[in-house]
């Protein structure tokens with residue numbers, strides 16, 4: 001059982017999983033080298049895609065503020081737990 005079974009292949013340049021396989025040459029493959037994959041997002045071409053867990057593939061930039069907030073707990077972003085506001 002491979003530990004990679006739950007991973008998705010993604011672009012090593014931008015990290016998005018919107019990659020597609022480029023067609024290899026049909027006559028043996030050595031004539032003129034072509035990369036195996038290309039990225040739909042940034043058009044980066046590569047042979048070996050990165051792998052990552054298949055989350056955040058809904059179009060959210062993992063480095064965006066929204067994504068960081070999504071991963072943070074309320075305390076991390078400065079919100080007091082409900083009932084601890086002292087304004088009763």
Ligand SMILES: [Zn+2]
Pocket residue numbers: 011012013014015016039040041042043044
């Ligand atoms: Zn990319």
